[in-house]
Amino acid sequence: MSKTEDIKKQLMQQSNAQVPKIEEKKTNLLTYFTENTLSQFGKNWNDKERKYASNLVQHLYTKAKDNQTLMAAINSDKIGFLSCISKAITLNLPIVAHDMFYLIPYSNTVTFQMSYQGYLELAWRAGLKQICVREVYECDEFICEYGSAPKLTHNPNFKERSKDKKIIYFYASVRSEFSEPIFEVMSYDEVREHASKYSKSYNTNTSPWKTDFNEMAKKTVLKKALKYLPKTEDLSKYLVHENEIEKDLSITEENLLIEESINS
Structure with a gap:
């Protein structure tokens, strides 16, 4: 050798x-x-x-x-x-x-x-009768009216959407057993500004806002709509966690020990 x-x-x-x-x-x-x-x-x-x-x-x-x-x-x-x-x-x-x-x-x-999928899971557990979350393209017919007689109308133009039309709004409409439909609407720019303000990882390549922007946008507008409904235990726990993220709190060992005592 x-x-x-x-x-x-x-x-x-x-x-x-x-x-x-x-x-x-x-x-x-x-x-x-x-x-x-x-x-x-x-x-x-x-x-x-x-x-x-x-x-x-x-x-x-x-x-x-x-x-x-x-x-x-x-x-x-x-x-x-x-x-x-x-x-x-x-x-x-x-x-x-x-x-x-x-x-x-x-x-x-x-x-x-x-x-977004996880948030839908919690929303359905809240006992809702209807959940509708959609994006609105610039070619769609879309009417949103708030006030004493709120109104939300969305007629998608699927034929024109395929021609590189932009998304301009996201909305969520929810209804419980004891309520009329409640809806929230956010423009594309409003969602982007919200993400930039509250997401610490927004500008990183690993952020879901970079990889799944539309899904995260739907979650954001759905969360806003759900705040007007009675909360289940699961949904309340998560809303508390989301609020902590928006306050830009970091995870520490002390927080972990507090959480452990709550879950025990």
Whole structure:
């Protein structure tokens, strides 16, 4: 065997020897999050709840491994990641293909933000009879009137929409068993200004405002409409969390311990 081939063989052996160590490290980190989630938040959980929590942690960790920025933030902010897991468990969000919430890396921290699909989940749990959230294109017929006799009319022009027409409004209309339809309307620019003002990660490439602007816009206008309706426990918990985000509060260990005492 030549000297070159011998060196190649040694490098291959070293590379193969390193693989188990890397995998072991990942497994240990996943175990760390699972055990801490169960020990900190699952003191009074039954077997079904503990299994759900374990599956949720594994689901989130597996998805995070495909995002280097998020994975780095999780390694740097383990308390923040555990807090995100706690929020998802508290709201009992299902583990599905369409994510119910986002994990957002920001300045080496991890924050929790509900997606439009997750917000719809909570809205339907509130017992609403109707939820309609739509975007309005510049070619659509759209009438919005507030006052003593509010009116909302939207006739989409699907044929013209395909000709690069712009979205100009987003609206949400909701109705409970005990109310008439309640609606909120925001212009495209109003939504963008709202996101720029209240989202810490708005200008980052990982922000859902960059990757899913329309979905986040629908969530924003839906949240405004839901504020006029009676709140269920799930919806109230999340509205409190959203208000904390809008006040630009950071997640700290103290907040985590407070949250743990509430959930115990």
